[in-house]
Every structure is written in structure tokens, then in C-alpha cells.
Amino acid sequence: MDERNQAYADKLSRMIRLETVSDYGQPENEKFSAFQRLLEELFPHLFAACSKRDFRGSLLLHWPGRDKDAEPVLFLNHMDVVEAGGDWSHPPFAAERAEDKLWGRGALDDKGGLWAMLQAGDELAGEDFIPSRDIYFMSSCTEETSGCGAEAIAAWFEENGIRLAMSFDEGGMIMYDPIGGAEGDFAMIGVGEKGCADLRFVARSAGGHASTPDRDTPLVRLGKFMAAADKGGLFDRELSDTTCEMLRRFAPYMGKVGIVTGRPRLFAPVLKQVLPRLSGAAGALLQTTLAFTMARGSGGYNVLPEEAWVVGNMRYSHHQGRDGSIRAASELARRYDIEVEVLDGGCESRLTDYNSPAFRLTERAVAAVFPGVKPVPYVMTGASDSRFLDRVCDQCIRFLPFKIDRQQLASIHGLDENVDMDSLSPAVDYYKFLMREV
Ligand SMILES: [Zn+2]
Structure with a gap:
């Protein structure tokens, strides 16, 4: 040294x-x-x-x-x-x-x-x-x-x-x-940077004893909602100018794959399908993401919650923006009778x-x-x-x-x-x- x-x-x-x-x-x-x-x-x-x-x-x-x-x-x-x-x-x-x-x-x-x-x-x-x-x-x-x-x-x-x-x-x-596949420093x-928002998704019911549950209790609805959000397709996928330029600069170091990444506009439909499959990080280049980070049900093993919630941490893309992304998540939540509270909307940059x-x-x-x-x-x-x-x-x-x-x-x-x-x-x-x- x-x-x-x-x-x-x-x-x-x-x-x-x-x-x-x-x-x-x-x-x-x-x-x-x-x-x-x-x-x-x-x-x-x-x-x-x-x-x-x-x-x-x-x-x-x-x-x-x-x-x-x-x-x-x-x-x-x-x-x-x-x-x-x-x-x-x-x-x-x-x-x-x-x-x-x-x-x-x-x-x-x-x-x-x-x-x-x-x-x-x-x-x-x-x-x-x-x-x-x-x-x-x-x-x-x-x-x-x-x-x-x-x-x-x-x-x-x-x-x-x-x-x-x-x-x-x-x-x-x-x-x-x-990114995986680009050989060089x-x-x-x-x-x-993407914007960051924290959203609380709240499901309510009349509560009651756990021995006689109706269907679609709050936690079940939240579970279905999260599974639907997790499937993908909730947010718009777009290859931004910046991401295209990034891929173009990686292309010469990517072997045969570089033929595709070197022409990101031409191969956009392929890239939009392939990138999310490569990794979470690659998928996050294309769209808003929503990760569920916190959850709460009732206070007792045998008590149905009157209110249950999960918190989602959202990173919104520039093309869909804060309002568009929150709207997309809210529309999906509504299908499961879930209310959305914006805890912190963050700021767009x-x-x-x-x-x-x-x-x-x-x-x-x-x-x-x-x-x-x-x-x-x-x-x-x-x-x-x-x-x-x-x-x-x-x-x-x-x-x-x-x-x-x-x-x-x-x-x-x-x-x-x-x-x-x-x-x-x-x-x-x-x-x-x-x-x-x-
Ligand atoms: Zn730092």
C-alpha cells in the first residue's frame, strides 16, 4: 500500500x-x-x-x-x-x-x-x-x-x-x-432516479370469531391483491432514451446478445419481455415497481381482523409517473375491495x-x-x-x-x-x- x-x-x-x-x-x-x-x-x-x-x-x-x-x-x-x-x-x-x-x-x-x-x-x-x-x-x-x-x-x-x-x-x-453479460469495467x-412512494393498502370487514369465517376475509383479499400485483403487467413497460443508450453502450461487450441490445429501439418488444426475466434489477429499468414490505392483521390468533393492511414501497418510472403509477395500483386494489392511502408520495425528478x-x-x-x-x-x-x-x-x-x-x-x-x-x-x-x- x-x-x-x-x-x-x-x-x-x-x-x-x-x-x-x-x-x-x-x-x-x-x-x-x-x-x-x-x-x-x-x-x-x-x-x-x-x-x-x-x-x-x-x-x-x-x-x-x-x-x-x-x-x-x-x-x-x-x-x-x-x-x-x-x-x-x-x-x-x-x-x-x-x-x-x-x-x-x-x-x-x-x-x-x-x-x-x-x-x-x-x-x-x-x-x-x-x-x-x-x-x-x-x-x-x-x-x-x-x-x-x-x-x-x-x-x-x-x-x-x-x-x-x-x-x-x-x-x-x-x-x-x-448487468450480467457485459464483459468489462x-x-x-x-x-x-425513480420516484419513491409508500402506500398502505387497507382491507376491512365486520371482524368476528375465526371459527365461522366468511369467504374473502381482509387478509385473503390482501393476499389475492398482492398475488395479482406480483404477476406483472400492472405497470407500463417502456424503454426510455437513457435505458436505450445504456444498452447501446453495453452492446459491444455482450457477444451475440449485443446484436439485440445494440439496437434497442428495433428490438424493444423482445427486450420488454426478456429483461424482467433476467432479474428484478433488469426489470426495474422498464417500469414502476411495487414491493410489499409490511403487513398487519388482527391482534389475536382466533380473531378476524376488522382491518388488515399491507404497505407497498413503490418506485415509479418517469414515463408512468407518480400519479399514473398510484392510479394503476389503486385500480387493482379496488377490485379486491381494498382502500389505498398514500403515506408518502415522494417527489418526481x-x-x-x-x-x-x-x-x-x-x-x-x-x-x-x-x-x-x-x-x-x-x-x-x-x-x-x-x-x-x-x-x-x-x-x-x-x-x-x-x-x-x-x-x-x-x-x-x-x-x-x-x-x-x-x-x-x-x-x-x-x-x-x-x-x-x-
Ligand atoms: Zn448514500
């Missing part, structure tokens, strides 16, 4: 050891203030060059650039992490080093990204570099929960009449064969064009720092803070410049999260490239 990566790992270790598990009740929790103080200690040159604002634990830094008329650029990576239960092979907040990896919650999502972004800024600020235009850095402490920190900061930009040229958030990463660059300056700049940065890695645009199925930025920024890129394997992908929000130590230097170089070129 070279010295540069060792020194970087020292800093990231300190960020991992200061536990910042999201706090639903109190975003302004003292641990986020302590974490901000740690950042200030770790990145002194950058903090000296920037003015700072605190949004109840979420941080915004402003680094003035040379051209005051140019629209500023935003870099963002969140500071909160998800909890770390279960049986880890290295304790989640110890930042142990083994097998040339640094282990701990947040190593990738998203303290790795936050560290790399601030490290790049700190090194440049230490060389008295002044960006060509204003740069903002944002780190929310609510990304893994409500997103209210990012929402508040987006509102602040809006209130102050600040329009952003582009933003660079966490998102897809570099993987070998990310690909940088998965998120150009948008725009897609950034893969021909836009922000995407092109990202491609150039990938080419400069990761030779041989092929950039691919895609729509993320997970949510990020970027969804709140649409109103102040037209081009939102979601990409985290780390190369990961399948274990590391599964470790995000799971067990044994870790980052390769030799991937730390390239991540800093990537952000430096962007900061010099924006």
Missing part, C-alpha cells in the same frame, strides 16, 4: 469511527455537529477558503470562484449512514484494515464519497487554487431518512436566487459486468441528458482517471438527495468514483461494508479533475 493511500485511509478511518447513524427524530443531534467539527479539522485548507452554513446538522460550504457571473457548481455527499446491525466480520465503526481494504459503515455510502470530495477540495485550496466559478459543497445528515436537510438547502438556493449549472452527487459506481453514471455538458464532463473525468473504464448513463432505482435539486439545477449527475465488486455492492446498507484502499487516490483525482474543469 503506498503512502498516499495510507494517509487517505487515516482520514477516512476517523470519519467512519465517528458514528453518524441517521436519526429520524432529531436531525440536529449533537453527533452531526461533532462530525462537522471533525471535517473542519481534517480539511483545514478547504474550510479556510469557504464560508460555512449549518442547516440543523446538514452542512453547506461556499468556495468563491473567479467568475462571479457564471452559475455555481455543487458537489454533494451525505454524512449520515444507515444502522449497522448483524454479524460483521470487522466491527462497523472500528475502521479496521485488512486485505488491503478499509472496513466500516459508510466506507462507500457515503463517507468514502464525502471524504474524497473534501480531500480534493482541500488539496486544491492548499495550493491556493481558485475555482473558475463558485463551488458549493453540501453534506446532509438526513439522506438516509427524510431528505429534509437537502430540501432545506435547495430551498435556501432558491430563496437566494442562486441557480446551479450542475451538481455531482453519489450514485452509481465502477463495476465489472454490472463500466462506470455507471446516474442521470436521474427530472432526467439529465446524456449529451449535456455535465455528463460529458463526467465522461472526460472518468477517461482521465480510469483508463479503459466505459461510462454508461442509467436511471437509479434508489433515491438520493439530488431529487430535491431539480428546482435549482438542470444537470444532476449521480456517480461515486470507486471501483467495487459484488460483495462491496451488497455491503451497502448490508453487512461488511468496505472500500479498497488503492481506490482512494483515484477518487480524489476524479474530484480534482472536475473542480479544475468546471
Whole structure:
């Protein structure tokens, strides 16, 4: 391990050891203030060059650039992490080093990204570099929960009449064969994300004793409804421009299958049938998804529920949208005499064009720092803070410049999260490239 990566790992270790598990009740929790103080200690040159604002634990830094008329650029990576239960092979907040990896919650999502972004800024600020235009850095402490920190900061930009040229958030990463069948290393660059809604499906009855059940009691109706939804066909399947471009870029590395994926418009009817059969992830590219996550019946073994419910987590596609997707699910529910409550409708976000300056700049940065890695645009199925930025920024890129394997992908929000130590230097170089070129 070279010295540069060792020194970087020292800093990231300190960020991992200061536990910042999201706090639903109190975003302004003292641990986020302590974490901000740690950042200030770790990145002194950058903090000296920037003015700072605190949004109840979420941080915004402003680094003035040379051209005051140019629209500023935003870099963002969140500071909160998800909890770390279960049986880890290295304790989640110890930042142990083994097998040339640094282990701990947040190593990738998203303290790795936050560290790399601030490290790049700190090194440049230490060389008295002044960006060509204003740069903002944002780190929310609510990304893994409500997103209210990012929402508040987006509102602040809006209130102050600040329009952003582009933003660079966490998102897809570099993987070998990310979809199954594409041989090569690909940088998965998120150009948008599906919306996320939580719906409660409620079935009612007069209740009663379980010894004399009528047919179609609430749980049975919910069961039939879920089985019908699970069959597929509930939501419209569509190959978006972004997905077509993604498939086209994979095509040269897919052998014979590439003949089909290389012409996605021509083979759209085939792809719409085949992709959902490949995997849940491939199917999710085409349509809204609905996953049932919670359920409740009566309180007793022998009591028929007067009310039973299931919660469905919906990820709505851009073509069907929030309202269209909720309508489709509600129409199906009604057939089983089930009512629908929208617990949280989430928000719809725009897609950034893969021909836009922000995407092109990202491609150039990938080419400069990761030779041989092929950039691919895609729509993320997970949510990020970027969804709140649409109103102040037209081009939102979601990409985290780390190369990961399948274990590391599964470790995000799971067990044994870790980052390769030799991937730390390239991540800093990537952000430096962007900061010099924006
Ligand atoms: Zn994240």
C-alpha cells in the first residue's frame, strides 16, 4: 500500500469511527455537529477558503470562484449512514484494515464519497487554487431518512436566487459486468432516479370469531391483491432514451446478445419481455415497481381482523409517473375491495441528458482517471438527495468514483461494508479533475 493511500485511509478511518447513524427524530443531534467539527479539522485548507452554513446538522460550504457571473457548481455527499446491525466480520465503526481494504459503515455510502470530495477540495485550496466559478459543497445528515436537510438547502438556493449549472452527487459506481453479460469495467453514471412512494393498502370487514369465517376475509383479499400485483403487467413497460443508450453502450461487450441490445429501439418488444426475466434489477429499468414490505392483521390468533393492511414501497418510472403509477395500483386494489392511502408520495425528478455538458464532463473525468473504464448513463432505482435539486439545477449527475465488486455492492446498507484502499487516490483525482474543469 503506498503512502498516499495510507494517509487517505487515516482520514477516512476517523470519519467512519465517528458514528453518524441517521436519526429520524432529531436531525440536529449533537453527533452531526461533532462530525462537522471533525471535517473542519481534517480539511483545514478547504474550510479556510469557504464560508460555512449549518442547516440543523446538514452542512453547506461556499468556495468563491473567479467568475462571479457564471452559475455555481455543487458537489454533494451525505454524512449520515444507515444502522449497522448483524454479524460483521470487522466491527462497523472500528475502521479496521485488512486485505488491503478499509472496513466500516459508510466506507462507500457515503463517507468514502464525502471524504474524497473534501480531500480534493482541500488539496486544491492548499495550493491556493481558485475555482473558475463558485463551488458549493453540501453534506446532509438526513439522506438516509427524510431528505429534509437537502430540501432545506435547495430551498435556501432558491430563496437566494442562486441557480446551479450542475451538481455531482453519489450514485452509481465502477463495476465489472454490472448487468450480467457485459464483459468489462463500466462506470455507471446516474442521470436521474425513480420516484419513491409508500402506500398502505387497507382491507376491512365486520371482524368476528375465526371459527365461522366468511369467504374473502381482509387478509385473503390482501393476499389475492398482492398475488395479482406480483404477476406483472400492472405497470407500463417502456424503454426510455437513457435505458436505450445504456444498452447501446453495453452492446459491444455482450457477444451475440449485443446484436439485440445494440439496437434497442428495433428490438424493444423482445427486450420488454426478456429483461424482467433476467432479474428484478433488469426489470426495474422498464417500469414502476411495487414491493410489499409490511403487513398487519388482527391482534389475536382466533380473531378476524376488522382491518388488515399491507404497505407497498413503490418506485415509479418517469414515463408512468407518480400519479399514473398510484392510479394503476389503486385500480387493482379496488377490485379486491381494498382502500389505498398514500403515506408518502415522494417527489418526481427530472432526467439529465446524456449529451449535456455535465455528463460529458463526467465522461472526460472518468477517461482521465480510469483508463479503459466505459461510462454508461442509467436511471437509479434508489433515491438520493439530488431529487430535491431539480428546482435549482438542470444537470444532476449521480456517480461515486470507486471501483467495487459484488460483495462491496451488497455491503451497502448490508453487512461488511468496505472500500479498497488503492481506490482512494483515484477518487480524489476524479474530484480534482472536475473542480479544475468546471
Ligand atoms: Zn448514500
